[in-house]
Amino acid sequence: MTTIDTLIHLGAGPCRELDAHLALQPERLILVEADPSLAEALSARVQGRESVDVRHLAVASKPAEVIFHRYNLPDAGSLHPATGLKALFPGLKRLQTLTMEAVGIGDLIDSFRLEPDAVHRLIVDLPGEEFPCLRALYDGGQLHRFQWLSMYCGHEPLYEHGLAAGAILDWLSEQGFDLVECDETQDPDRPCWILKRNPLKLECLTLQSQIQQFLADKSALTKDKAALSAARDEQTKLAAERQQQIEALNAEKAALVNERAGLSAARDEQAKLAAERQQQIEALNAEKAVLAKEKAALSAARDEQATLVAERQQQIEALNAEKAALAKDKAELGAACDEQAKLVAERQQQIEALNAEKAALAKDKAALSAARDEQATLAQARQVEIDSLKSRLQEQQKRVTELESQLTERDQRQALLDEELHKAEGQIELIKDLLLRSELG
Template sequence: MHKEQHNSQIWPTTHMDTIVHLGAGRCRELDDYLAAKPARLLLVEADPQLAKMLQARTIDQPQVEVINRAVAAHTGPVTFHRYNLPDVGSLYQAAPGLLELFPGLKMVQELQMEAIDPATLLQSIHQQVEQRNQLIIDLPGEELPVLKALQQADQLHYFEQLQLHCGRQSLYEDGEPAATILQWLQDHGFELLLEDDSQDPDRPRWDLKRNKLQLDHRELKQQLAQLTKTRDEQTELLNEREDQVELLTNALDEQAKLAAEHKTQLEQANQAKVEQLKLANECQTLIEQLTKARDDQAKLAAEHKTQLEQANQAKSEQVKLANNRQSQIEQLTKARDEQVKLAAERKTQLEQANQAKSEQVKLA
């Protein structure tokens, strides 16, 4: 959003190193910028029509670069809202405050485009803190997010001079009023020099200058805070380490006690092992003795078996011989009996013969 105004200067107007105007619009300040003889002038505008007009106006100015891009805190797709007033276009829709200022304001077009973040945009400039660089921000609704993005990228302090175009109250949805943005800038090392509402009382221009002493003081304060934080962290870490040392000492004592117990258990185990080994040796000797006794018994049993078999065989032979003798005795007895019987018969016959002979003799 941009209003007709002259570029009231409270700084020297010549020999600027770099001038960057984000949201340049129709850039009515162009002649003042060129008069400052900057080594580089960067004009960035989201509206394609206005950017094309700027390119045509600066075609013979090699130090001027016109970029047709939307600038936002984060790179990505955005919607540019174009209204029936050419200087009020924004990435945000109009808030009630802006509609009260312009009752006939209407949106005429929504353009989809890719936004670029300011840190990426300014990478090619290679600014130095010692240079005289000026930043003009005219980004309705996106002022504070872009400033914060530059601060986070450590690029905001490269600008010695800063101009802010912003409504006293929030004129766009999600936007911040000027007081909030100015306070943030002052908190981050910029000194407010001038408020110019001669062209637009509702949306003035604020001129600020980088306050080196304030920045140095702020940096020292940050360093002190960081050192204090580091000291506190170191103290806390020391306390934690002392606690850890105590815990480790206790753990070490427990480990030593446990090691002593383990040593005693190990000695007992070794002693038991020796006793077990001795017992095992004794058992082995006993086993060997029992094995030998078993083998001797087995050998003796085998010998006894052999002897028994031989005895049984001899017994069988004796029985057989006895049976044979008994048979012979029976046969001899039978033969004897038959001989006795035969002898008896012969005796009888003889007696009969003798008797007969006697009778015959007697008869004769």
């Protein structure tokens, strides 16, 4: 017989199974009971036994303030009202309700510091709280610390919020526990279900979980691959658009260069015309100076040449008319010069604006070139990542094949074990018949 390191009985009550527990010779026997009177009586029964530890505690799926219901049947006490049990036992009466602080089952199991490689057994006798506690142990990774699991539970729900035994047993089967026996000797309405942890089933469940995880990873990789392909196509499209923009900017740049050359030629032509106008103005000024000199000479000779006054007066008037015409031409040339200067200034502003646009275009071209180089680098990195994902996918597919092969071998071994178990059960039945016949004889 395998030595049991720790046997834990949650909801021990009066513990009619105490002799059977002690017969298993566990290294530690821990009895937990919420009813204070039953816990006190139980402590008195095991006094002097160092391996037995009695705890007066209310146990729930998580720490909370709870109400313990005491009934006139000692085993009927629970954290939940006995609604279904009262239908079976009309004489059942609630004697008292006690407010307590319940300890969470996960914290309680951790406090026992169970050895990881030893054999442990858990007995759950928590009416109405069976499944929440078992589920809490599973969620906390503590359920599979126990090789043996016993549960007192009715075929039908006997307590408020409780579940039928069948539903809980189905769930435990999914977690890798096989039903070994249903003991109805103490209470056929609420028998003791004895289960044993099946390592092969647990291994199969682990393999199934790994396969499901692999399939999920494979699906995620497929989605990532599709997303990367879409991103690559988008980058290719973006690169093509950028190339079109660069070509359009180059065409605009060439047009601006041509326009600049035309403006430079126009500027030179205007400069030449302005120089010619300046020469004409200087010549007119020289002629004006000569005319002024001649007018002064004529004025000095007017007294001496009185006889020639009329003729000279006519000459002076003619010169004045010519002078007015020259002054008018000078004013027109001045206005034309100002207009040319204004036009030259406007052309200079246009040239400066074109130079600024040219610099901006050169800067945009450099930025586009850098973006194109960055996109090429990113595309190369994406290709490397895709190749890596393909390699991982091939390794995962290879692993799935190996796992499927192992699972097939496990199924074959399980079938052989089941066949051997059936044979052993048949032999046990045969031995029972022989013993019975021997006793009758």
